[in-house]
Amino acid sequence: MVALAEIKDLTFSYPEEEESALVINSLVIEEGDFMVLAGSSGSGKTTLLRHFKKELWPVGERTGALFYQNKPYQELSGVLSATEIGMVFQNPENQIVMDNVMSELAFSLENIGCPSQIIEKRIAELISFLGFQDLLEQPIHTLSGGQKQLVNLAAVLILQPKLLILDEPTAQLDPIATRDFLGLLKRIHEELGITIVMSEHRLDEVLPLATKLVIMGAGRIIENSEPVTVIKKLWKEADKQLFIPQIPRLFLEMSLTALPFSVLAGQRALPSLYQPSVLKVEGEKEQDNPFLVANSIHFQYEKNGRSILRALNFSISKGEWIGIVGKNGTGKSTFLMVLAGLLTPRKGKVTLQGQSLNKLTQQMRYEKIGYVSQNPAYHFAYDTVFDEFYQRSLQLHLENPERAANEMLARLTIQHIANRQPLDCSGGEQQLVSLGLALLSNPEILLLDEPTKGLDPIRKYYLGLLLQQLKEEGTTIVMTTHDMEFAATYGTRAALLFDGKIISEGLTQDFFSDNFFYTTAINRLVRKQLSRALSWEDVIPYVKS
Amino acid sequence: MHTVLNDVHPITSFCYYIGVMILSMMFLHPVFLIGELFLFILYNICQHNGAKMKQMFKGAWFFIGVIVIVNPLLNHQGTHHLFYIGRNPITLEAIIYGGLLALSFCCLMFIFLSYNLVITSHKFLYLFSRISPQLALLTMITMRFVPLFIRRLTTIKAIQKTRGIQMDSGNIKTRARNGMHLVQILLVCSLEEALQTADSMEARGYGVKKRSSYLRYHMEKRDIFSLILGAIILGICIYGKLKGFGDLQIYPSLGSFGLKGIEDVMLLILTLLFTGYPLILEGREWLWWRWQK
Numbered sequence: 077m078v079a080l081a082e083i084k085d086l087t088f089s090y091p092e093e094e095e096s097a098l099v100i101n102s103l104v105i106e107e108g109d110f111m112v113l114a115g116s117s118g119s120g121k122t123t124l125l126r127h128f129k130k131e132l133w134p135v136g137e138r139t140g141a142l143f144y145q146n147k148p149y150q151e152l153s154g155v156l157s158a159t160e161i162g163m164v165f166q167n168p169e170n171q172i173v174m175d176n177v178m179s180e181l182a183f184s185l186e187n188i189g190c191p192s193q194i195i196e197k198r199i200a201e202l203i204s205f206l207g208f209q210d211l212l213e214q215p216i217h218t219l220s221g222g223q224k225q226l227v228n229l230a231a232v233l234i235l236q237p238k239l240l241i242l243d244e245p246t247a248q249l250d251p252i253a254t255r256d257f258l259g260l261l262k263r264i265h266e267e268l269g270i271t272i273v274m275s276e277h278r279l280d281e282v283l284p285l286a287t288k289l290v291i292m293g294a295g296r297i298i299e300n301s302e303p304v305t306v307i308k309k310l311w312k313e314a315d316k317q318l319f320i321p322q323i324p325r326l327f328l329e330m331s332l333t334a335l336p337f338s339v340l341a342g343q344r345a346l347p348s349l350y351q352p353s354v355l356k357v358e359g360e361k362e363q364d365n366p367f368l369v370a371n372s373i374h375f376q377y378e379k380n381g382r383s384i385l386r387a388l389n390f391s392i393s394k395g396e397w398i399g400i401v402g403k404n405g406t407g408k409s410t411f412l413m414v415l416a417g418l419l420t421p422r423k424g425k426v427t428l429q430g431q432s433l434n435k436l437t438q439q440m441r442y443e444k445i446g447y448v449s450q451n452p453a454y455h456f457a458y459d460t461v462f463d464e465f466y467q468r469s470l471q472l473h474l475e476n477p478e479r480a481a482n483e484m485l486a487r488l489t490i491q492h493i494a495n496r497q498p499l500d501c502s503g504g505e506q507q508l509v510s511l512g513l514a515l516l517s518n519p520e521i522l523l524l525d526e527p528t529k530g531l532d533p534i535r536k537y538y539l540g541l542l543l544q545q546l547k548e549e550g551t552t553i554v555m556t557t558h559d560m561e562f563a564a565t566y567g568t569r570a571a572l573l574f575d576g577k578i579i580s581e582g583l584t585q586d587f588f589s590d591n592f593f594y595t596t597a598i599n600r601l602v603r604k605q606l607s608r609a610l611s612w613e614d615v616i617p618y619v620k621s
Numbered sequence: 622m623h624t625v626l627n628d629v630h631p632i633t634s635f636c637y638y639i640g641v642m643i644l645s646m647m648f649l650h651p652v653f654l655i656g657e658l659f660l661f662i663l664y665n666i667c668q669h670n671g672a673k674m675k676q677m678f679k680g681a682w683f684f685i686g687v688i689v690i691v692n693p694l695l696n697h698q699g700t701h702h703l704f705y706i707g708r709n710p711i712t713l714e715a716i717i718y719g720g721l722l723a724l725s726f727c728c729l730m731f732i733f734l735s736y737n738l739v740i741t742s743h744k745f746l747y748l749f750s751r752i753s754p755q756l757a758l759l760t761m762i763t764m765r766f767v768p769l770f771i772r773r774l775t776t777i778k779a780i781q782k783t784r785g786i787q788m789d790s791g792n793i794k795t796r797a798r799n800g801m802h803l804v805q806i807l808l809v810c811s812l813e814e815a816l817q818t819a820d821s822m823e824a825r826g827y828g829v830k831k832r833s834s835y836l837r838y839h840m841e842k843r844d845i846f847s848l849i850l851g852a853i854i855l856g857i858c859i860y861g862k863l864k865g866f867g868d869l870q871i872y873p874s875l876g877s878f879g880l881k882g883i884e885d886v887m888l889l890i891l892t893l894l895f896t897g898y899p900l901i902l903e904g905r906e907w908l909w910w911r912w913q914k
Contacts, residue, residue: 131823158826170814171821175765179743182835186754187826195835217768231825418779438790442783453810454780457802471785499813513784 079146080239080271081105081128086140088123097123097136098295105239105273110265112282112303113275114319115292116532117504121275124292125243128273130157144239155188162232166244166530168224177211177219177227184231202234206260220405222253229260240264242274246281247530250404250558252593254281261285277532278559280321280597283307284338291319304335318533322561322597326612330619342601349605349618366391367552368415368521373424375407375414375576384410385421386576392521392569397543397553399563399584401594402573408556409450411573412523415554416447428521443472446514450526452506456498461490461509464498468516484512488542503530508539515546522546524555528562540566560596564588564610585610624668624739625902630844631744633851637898638736640855644892645728647862650869651878653892654724660896661731667903668738674731681730685723692719700874714871721869735899747838754832774807781806847898854895861888 082105088098098120105111105128113121126132127142130149142149144161165171174180181202185195203209208230211223219227225245232240242261246254262285264270276282283289289306291299299306310316311328320328323342324335334345368391375385384407392398402408413419415426417433426433428444436444449455458464465484469477485491488508493501498509507527514522527543528536536559544566547553556573557563563570564584571581572594580587588595589608596610609615626634645657665674692715694706699714742764750757781787781803788796788803861867867888870876880886894901 129824132820154829155826158824158829163821163824165817165821167814167817170817173765173818173822174761176743178837179761179835184825186832186835187822187829189830189833191833192836195833196837216765228821235825413779416783418782438782438787439785442785445783447780447783449776449780451776453813454777454806455784457781457784457786457806468784499809 078107079104080107080109080144082143082146083127084141084143086127086138086142088127088134088136088138090134090136093136096295098127100124100140100295100297103290103297103300105271107238107271108269109271109273109288110261110286111273111288111290112279112286113273113290113292114277114279115275115298116534117502117530119292120295121292122243123295125163125241125273125275128239128241129161129163132163158188159235160237161239161241162235162237163241164225164228164232164243164245166247168221168228168248171228171231172216172224174216176213176215177208178213180216180227180231181234184235188235198234198236202230206230206233220253220403222249222256222404225249225253225257226260229257233264238271240270240272240274242272244275244277244530247277250402251560252403254278254558258282258285277530278321279319280323283321283324284341291316303337307335315534318537322612323601326598326601326615329612329616339597339600343604346602346605347620349602349615350620352606352608352618365393367394367396368392368426368428368554370411370415370426371424373411373414373426374422375410375419376422384576385414388424388577390415390571390578392552392554394520394552395547395550396569397547397567398555398569398571399567400554400556400571400573400578401558401560401563402556406573407576408573409525412447412525412554412556416445416523417441418447442519443517444520446517446519446522448507448510448514448522448524448527450529452503452510453499455510455513456506459497460495461485461498461501462494464509465512465516468513472517474516480516484516487515488512489538504532504535507531508535511539519551521552521554524553526557527555528557528559536562560588560594561611564596564599624664624899625906626739626899629847629902630838630840631740631748632840633844633848634739635744635748636848636851638732638740640851641732641896642729643855644858644895645725645732647858648867648888648892649718649721649725650867651721651724652880653867653889654721654728656889656893657728657896658724658731660893660900661728661735664899664903665731665735667900668735670734670738673734677730677734681727685726688723688726689716689719692716692722698872714875717869717875718871721871744838747836750834754834757834758832770807770811773811774803777806777810778803851895851898854891858888858891858895867892 083100083103085102086098086100087096089096113124115121123134126134130152144152172180174183178199181199182195185198190198203212206226211219211227216224216227229245246257249257258281261272261274265272265285274282283303286303288300289303290297291306291310299309307320307324310319317325321337323339324337327335327342327345330347332345332347336342336345370388370390373385373388374383376383388411400408400411410419414421417426420434428436433441456464458467462481462485465481466477469480474480485494488511490505490508493505498506501509507530511524511527527539531539540562543553567584569582570584570587572579572587572591580590582590585608588599588610589603598612598615599610602609602615606615606618626637641657645654648654662674665671693711694709696715696718697710697712699712701713702710703713703716704711746757746761778787786799786802788800791799858867861884866884869878880889
């Protein structure tokens with residue numbers, strides 16, 4: 077094997093930070109690798125990835141050596157680095173420069189001074205490879221998040237890179253778009269032999285593709301080997317088990333030797349299970365006391381615009397936790413904003429405890445309703461995290477705002493960032509800060525837009541516990557999510573939004589076991605034997621030992 | 622609506638619009654102007670611009686009225702005195718001249734209406750990007766960012782309501798302070814996101830070399846032929862105008878509305894031929910589909 081890129085004795089620290097952000101003795105990326113980087117947020121994944129791309133080296137102190145094709149990175153010319161090493165980032169929206177797909181693809185080649193005929197030829201070739209014909213002339217803002225991310229990948233592929241670096245590229249995509257994106261990555265890896273290095277939190281879908289799995293912690297490489305070996309090692313450490321995806325986790329729990337990663341491989345290796353004696357069907361509870369009700373909601377952004385929500389009916393009782401799933405762009409976020417009273421529906425009415433939302437004063441409304449958007453940065457308004465909480469407490473006329481702010485910091489276990497500028501925190505921390513802002517008023521209902529977006533498995537686990545505790549204290553929760561496992565583990569009910577309507581809704585188990593695509597990996601694995609199992613915990617009682 | 626003119630090379634279609642603008646301002650003669658106006662309305666209908674024409678007319682009739690009325694009030698030349706306002710004569714010549722100006726204005730209005738459909742922002746950039754690629758890129762990015770900013774501000778305004786930073790209630794001072802706060806948040810968030818865009822641009826080699834620019838349009842025979850023919854027609858028309866043909870004599874005394882001699886007729890035919898260029902293209906297309914199928 078030939079080393080494409082190599083790191084030797086690298087240490088790196090950000091300015092004014094005492095601890096090193098990266099300490100890496102040796103990391104070799106061989107030609108043809110598909111390397112997946114995992115690790116909790118703040119473990120240095122992004123910092124490491126940026127070191128493979130000279131233009132994006134973070135500012136700070138750096139010692140050690142980095143090589144690309146056995147030459148030091150410092151000697152790499154601008155054009156070579158731009159063409160041979162491609163990078164795709166997390167946010168699909170912000171990477172796009174131009175306003176339609178064709179110009180976006182041309183932009184990359186224009187930068188390196190390609191003549192027009194070559195640009196034309198490359199675009200033609202790439203478009204045929206990706207099957208993009210229909211998108212070509214479309215304005216960018218009409219594309220969905222998943223399509224935008226595909227365009228971003230295409231805009232890098234058109235430079236014909238040898239090394240492709242991806243920083244959590246699917247974090248903001250829905251499950252179907254994620255599979256599309258990963259399917260394309262698989263194709264370019266197998267058919268073009270492009271070397272891929274990508275960081276990811278949700279390992280379920282990428283592990284089957286990976287040839288190497290690297291686990292990072294505190295800026296160091298903890299494990300670096302073939303995925304099967306690494307997973308087996310993680311299994312032995314209690315605090316790392318959360319990183320193991322559902323399917324291999326089930327097989328490890330059953331103490332089987334086989335360690336499949338995909339549904340198909342799993343089904344082949346699955347032993348026969350006890351059949352459940354009686355199908356436990358929980359009767360649909362009558363909703364005696366609906367808490368928040370939306371009645372035939374119609375919504376569109378412009379007078380003659382597309383209707384985003386049409387005749388949507390929804391109700392939730394006190395103390396429930398409902399997860400709304402569905403593709404990107406079907407109106408989930410819009411729906412939550414309508415429920416929160418942030419957008420006024422064209423027709424229909426939202427009532428909270430029988431009272432119309434617009435009869436409540438704004439102040440009252442947002443004491444009762446806690447809303448957290450999927451873009452936490454839009455919630456921030458002050459210079460430190462403490463100040464954010466303090467100012468909101470003042471605004472709520474709490475008795476002791478200082479104490480309330482400190483209590484909230486402790487509750488979310490983020491005291492260490494109290495004096496940091498909110499925007500300088502990691503994505504997961506920002507998510508918690510915006511949640512804390514909503515929680516300060518002790519809301520009766522929480523509306524959460526993609527609360528698990530960009531969270532590592534450990535933070536996700538603790539967020540689940542925190543929300544569960546709130547639910548037990550009587551808080552009602554409505555969340556939209558792309559994370560089927562999260563919705564299945566914690567929610568009491570789930571609903572599918574499609575084309576502006578709620579197509580199906582039910583108790584979590586009924587809902588997911590009824591779905592074919594929108595369900596958990598475990599359910600897809602064992603549905604032939606245990607149609608109602610959603611997580612590995614559900615399967616374990618039926619294992620023949 | 623897509624017409625054949627949309628497929629013509631941007632240089633040719635841009636020159637066409639420059640040409641018709643010159644023609645409709647040059648020949649202030651009722652027969653010329655009415656002919657041109659008729660052709661523009663027809664072409665706009667071909668472009669499915671009917672609703673927009675009506676809308677535009679609703680906005681513009683007042684302006685047209687002003688042109689027709691104000692000219693005779695200020696201009697008292699001419700020999701046919703119709704009546705007096707105070708000591709100022711209102712002359713037939715001045716009224717006719719005002720009418721011609723209004724007609725010419727209508728022509729320009731319809732020209733711009735169809736121009737907007739044909740010369741898209743991309744074609745415009747294409748035409749001028751060779752003068753400065755950097756400026757073209759900057760324009761492109763700015764064009765994308767304005768709607769992005771507006772969408773973002775709307776969301777931020779809604780979300781900040783949940784934490785009490787809003788401009789709907791409170792005294793002027795708090796509202797103003799909250800407004801400033803919102804703008805500050807927008808700027809901070811936008812800068813944050815612009816950094817990511819900058820990373821993506823840099824990762825794709827922006828600035829490593831002199832930028833080339835991707836030319837998406839090719840000059841076809843038809844485009845070159847149209848350009849040459851158009852230039853000849855326009856040349857003859859300008860020459861004719863300089864020689865004093867194709868004008869309605871208004872001052873000092875109103876001449877006849879008809880065309881004077883063969884030269885005027887020739888000029889009229891050439892003008893209409895030039896103006897009708899997109900209709901000729903459209904007709905050719907129509908005939909082909911009609912008879913080939």
